[in-house]
Amino acid sequence: MRHKPRTDSGLRQKQAVTQLLQQGRQEEAWRKIRAHLTLVPYDGWFLHEAARLARRSGDLDLAQRYYQRALKLAPQDAGLLNGLGLTHYDAGRWSEAEACYQAALKSHEGYAACHNNYAILLHKQRHYHLALEQYRLALLSKADYTEARYGMSTLLAHMGQLQEAESQMQQVLHVRRSDLRCRNALGMVQLQQGNFSAGWSNYQARYAPDNPDRFFTLPKLPMRYWKGEDLCGKTLLVRTEQGMGDEIQFSRFLPRLKTEKQAESVIMLGSKPLKPLMFSMPHLDHYLTREEAQHALPQADYWCSLLDLPQHFLNSTQPFGAHHPYLFSPKEQQAKWPILGSGKKIGIVWKGSTGHKNDSQRSLAHLSQLAPLFDLPDNNWISLQKGAGEEDITDFPHVQPLGALFSSYRDTAAVIAQLDLVIGVDTSVIHLAGAMGKACWVMLPAWARDWRWLANRDDSPWYPQMRLFARGQDEEWSAVVARIKQALQQQ
Known part of the structure; x- marks a missing residue:
């Protein structure tokens, strides 16, 4: 009977903390939790709540310490292992996060939330097939797990499985009609499939104030x-x-x-x-x-x-139409950028902005990956590369390094205007070539391909002179380069 008052007190403390958290009064809950842990430093329930609060507030080191203290009491607790995994994930410690998720799932098979968290990690690491398996396991354990279904739908879109991605997104929106994050993703999938009317309408969610993943916020203008x-x-x-x-x-x-x-x-x-x-x-x-x-x-x-x-x-006879070309370079500007040599003049660009979220997939690692093209006779190679990657040119003295000298897109346009062909990865330079009506061959990534390049096509309605060379999901860039080389030989 001597210990009963302490048990009752602990229960009342738990109830009080739970009520404060439900009311959104986190600071008060923190004070009660810390006070209790001062007296009872290894109370598992309070350690778990402290860890969750610390993680949600962004104090990841503190959260990790609380989770580790709690795990000393319950080393196989799946909820604690999952929480510690989330903490490592938020801190960018992905290998540690993966170990925690695997341990949690070993302890609690069919733990839907942990399957989902593990899928998010694998998706982030671009282990797409493994991520898809984890999303499916999450939904197998909890069929109405809408957040896992949304995650799986975006993964399917990145994998190019557009019809299945759209089906999953429609299911999410059936349950959560106001999910503007999903509506925006659906818009991009529809656009890539050529469903332009629905696609452009849904794509407006990209700036909706209630979209937590909005691309930008519309400014308030006086009109x-x-x-x-x-x-x-x-x-x-x-x-x-x-x-x-x-x-x-x-x-x-x-x-x-x-x-x-x-x-x-x-x-x-x-x-x-x-x-x-x-x-x-x-x-x-x-x-x-x-x-x-x-x-x-x-x-x-x-x-x-x-x-x-x-x-x-969209209702016009030429919904994509433009009078090609619609951007120009004056002759006097071109004269400032003379191109040396004879033969076919081919411009190349092999890297995009490093800040692009899919740059690791769309850009080449090094100019040397295009080197097989340089063996072809009667071609004059000109670098259009500006910024990241321009230093690669030092290993290829026969490629004219004009891109590094550009100060504006007007300079880029002046050189493009003199070329016979532009070959490059998906960057602004290939859009400029297209807008100028220049023949342009574009190397597209295998994964997370941009919505503007329509599925299952090697041409583009946006640019009549453009030809697409898409990388297959089981291919290296070398296979794409080989196809480009063959196309050049056939010209």
Whole structure:
């Protein structure tokens, strides 16, 4: 009977902490937990709650210490092992996280949440087939596990299994209609399959305020957002939103706002590196950088984000249409960039921005991977590479290193205008070549291919002169290079 009051006190403490957490009063819960652990330092329940609170607040070192103390009491506790795995994952310690998840699943087979967490880790590491197995095990254990179903749907999209990805996303949205993160992912899958009407509509979720994974937030501008209203006699302000390649690709719609939608004036708010180039575009009245617009925002009747423009042209005879080329390089600019040598002039670019989330898949590791092409006779090779990877050129003195000298896309365009062909990975440079009407061969990654390259096609409706060389999921880049070499030999 002597110990009963202490047991009752501990129970009351647990109930109080649980109630505080349910009410969102985390600071008060923390104080009670710490006070209790001062008196009873190895109370497993309180250690677990302390660990979870520390992890959720971002104090990962403290969370790890609490989990490890709790595991001394219960070394095979699956919940503790899973929590410690999440802590390691959040800290970027992936091998430690994997060991914890495996131990948790060994202790508790069919632990759905842990299967899901392990799948997320494997997906992040691009172990796609192993991740898919873990997602399926999570859903086998808990059929209504919507978060696991969403994770699996995005994985299937990255694996190119687009129809199954869409099916899983539709199931998620049937349960969670307001899941804008899923709606955005669905939009990209639909666009890649050529379902443009539904795709562009769902893709608007990319900036929805309630989307936790939104790409960006729409700015608050002092004019209405354009949703297809009559533009006759009106001024439309268009704002770029994502990368340079996006701006180059979708700027094709700017002239069409005047020629087809009868806008009186079109103003583009774009990127500083593209400004000198964009002046060459017909029917564009003004081009301001976003930085310039912060000081003096031009007057307009409506505004629109650049990648929302395509949906307003879907009913036209040429929904992707542009008068190719729609970007140009003046002769005087080209004269500043003479290309030496004779034979076919071929420009190459082998790396994209290292900040791109899929750069490890889309970029080549080194220029040497293109070296088999250099054996072909009567070809004059010109590097268009600027930034990451440009130093690779030192090993290939027969390749003219012009890219490293570029100061703007106007310089890049001046060289592209003189070429017969551009060969490259999926970067802004290949979009520029396409916009200039230049023949362009694009090397596409095997995994997480961008939605703008339609499934099961080796051409592009966006750029008539473009040819796609997609890497198979069981191929190395060397196989793609071999196919390009064969195509060059057949010309």
